[in-house]
Amino acid sequence: MNRLVPLSLVLVLVSVLGCARGVRPEELTPRYEHIYYKPVDEALAATRELMRERGFSFEETEDANQLLTTWRQPVSGTRGNGVFERYLVVGIRVAPRQSVVRIFHMRRAVTGNDVEVKSYMQKSILENKEWESDPSLRGPQFFQTAAMASLGGQAHGTRDLELEKALALRLESGVGVETLSGDVREAPAAPLTREPSFYLQRWKTDAEATASAEGPCPRQVQGLSELLRPGLTLLVGEQLGTRETPAVVGDMVCEAAARGLRVALGVSLPREERARLEAYLSSPGAPADQDELLRGDFWRKPHQDGRGSRAMMELVDRVRSLRASGLPVALVAFGVETATGSARDLEMADTLLVRRQKQREEVLFVLAGNVHMRLRRGVEWDEHFIPMGWHLARADKKLVALDLSYAPGSRWGCDLERGGQLRCGLMGATPHPRVAALPGMGPSIRLLETRTEEGFHGLLYVGALSPSLPAASRTEGEPPVPTSIPSQYLQETQGPILQPHKHPPIF
Missing domain, CATH: 3.40.50 (Rossmann fold)
Incomplete structure (x- = not known):
């Protein structure tokens, strides 16, 4: 069952070290969010592991529900100019055991400043090698911007739904734990008073089902x-x-x-x-x-x-x-x-x-x-x-x-x-x-x-x-879950959660 809520209910505007501006076409922007049955801190911990496995490190953030990777320098480029990338992760607490995780991929154009790094002779030699080399095989030596790069300019950020899908697989496609009772015996059950609606009703219609045209x-x-x-x-x-x-x-x-x-x-x-x-x-x-x-x-x-x-x-x-x-x-x-x-x-x-x-x-x-x-x-x-x-x-x-x-x-x-x-x-x-x-x-x-x-x-x-x-x-039926969503939106929120056929997954 897709755990989806309207985006307007949990929208958070974030600005960290610049502007993350969405450039994804409107028809590709998710209208609903994928909700994990995980506390937000556990979902973010899994996200941190996923990003580290992909070679990213993290900066400190003031908000515990945000993760920010350091800028990663491209492995190849031309004449000291190129694009750096980083990720911004925003965790949103929907309920004590429900959360949303948004992952934004941010890119920033940089201009190299290798005049102060190399002598003219070194630059000339590298320039000749660069012109004669296969662009697909150029190594990082052709992009020596390092700390001298200017990180000014406009940053663009888009939702990385492929990475969010990888996170969903990590959190929700694992093997469940089977609990074994061994030789433990439960205490005798106390007398129960159950509502009539609790019981299965097939026993009332066994004869009719056998005699029906469908069998x-x-x-x-x-x-x-x-x-x-x-x-x-x-x-x-x-x-x-x-x-x-x-x-x-x-x-x-x-x-x-x-x-x-x-x-x-x-x-x-x-x-x-x-x-x-x-x-x-x-x-x-x-x-x-x-x-x-x-x-x-x-x-x-x-x-x-x-x-x-x-x-x-x-x-x-x-x-x-x-x-x-x-x-x-x-x-x-x-x-x-x-x-x-x-x-x-x-x-x-x-x-x-x-x-x-x-x-x-x-x-x-x-x-x-x-x-x-x-x-x-x-x-x-x-x-x-x-x-x-x-x-x-x-x-x-x-x-x-x-x-x-x-x-x-x-x-x-x-x-x-x-x-x-x-x-x-x-x-x-x-x-x-x-x-x-x-x-x-x-x-x-x-x-x-x-x-x-x-x-x-x-x-x-x-x-x-x-x-x-x-x-x-x-x-x-699925029990109601405590939520931080305002009560006036509760009915609207529960609709997508309980009726998955109306709202397809976001990835």
Whole structure:
């Protein structure tokens, strides 16, 4: 979900060491801002790292919410004249955990003053070399302005949306943290009094859905039918804590079962919840049954990482409904809470391989975080890591693994802050260019000519992502966020935030 607010609400005029005047054509100037689910100091710290990696150093500024790089001298030029560049970064606090970061690229023309630097003979020699050299190969010796350059003249500044996009990828395309409860058991749940609107309503309409002209599968996933066959194993690597991915996977399960294939859905819910899940799948799915399902420790642990979302509960309920309509669908909870790293992925893979050995003709859909679904060993933070998908692919050479393709939005998840504290809540979801797609299209599968670096065979497109809150929370809607925007603009501000289809991303 695009977190966008009208530019007029958070406009800040900045003047630091000259004028940063926008020269970008009006039609290319963003009308809305990309809001990060990060405190402004964390967003600026990430920006500082990004700029330093690109060779910039910083000057001191009076405003803690501004960053200013030093002027960087060009590596080549002509006769001591050229253009210097620097960046101005402005951080804007929208709410305690929401911020906007604007990056301005500033350029200034300079005039060399090398008369006082070199003798006439030195200048003549360099001038002859310069005339005879290839301009594309000239080194910095032809541009010896150094401290003698005059930094007078007009400065021009434009929003650097490419750099802002790189920052968005850094802040919002990382891997989410999965919180493991181990052997910890939550205290018995206190009696709950939930509003009727809290409960899923599918149990009331199971019979009508079966008898309807559309049947239990109103939506199909383009490209799935070509893959379906007895014995298929299809892995889907997801971004945790979204509404869209579990819903689309439910469509895939429904479509396969409606074609007469026996289907099993593997989900990363803990194995310790199996008895409670089976009891729910055999129940009518009424409010009392939903309450009993959510009494499990996994659904009530304090740090919810997205695996226990409302959308995942909806997916479990859909499997229950499909079974109630007579379709051959099973649910396999393979999550492991008592191991970490490669050992955890090996245990999860073993659970699914045991299932496959017993049900060789079954279509097995597996939904889990995309790191677990990789088919190649090693990740950025651990070159020795062996993912679950690697083990499954060794056992089944015809296995198909799909990475998630989506449009920018937001999700629910957990992340480690710079101070090392674990925080779970709403966060941005900006796709890497190789999986990015436009919003508004129906779900589809696209196989690639060659596998990705992670080993995926193709992409599953699900649209723009929106967050699904923990299933045990009292609301599925996005909670209101404290904001510094004046109250008279609050309704206008919330419109773009809650309706991403009306306002496309700024980059």
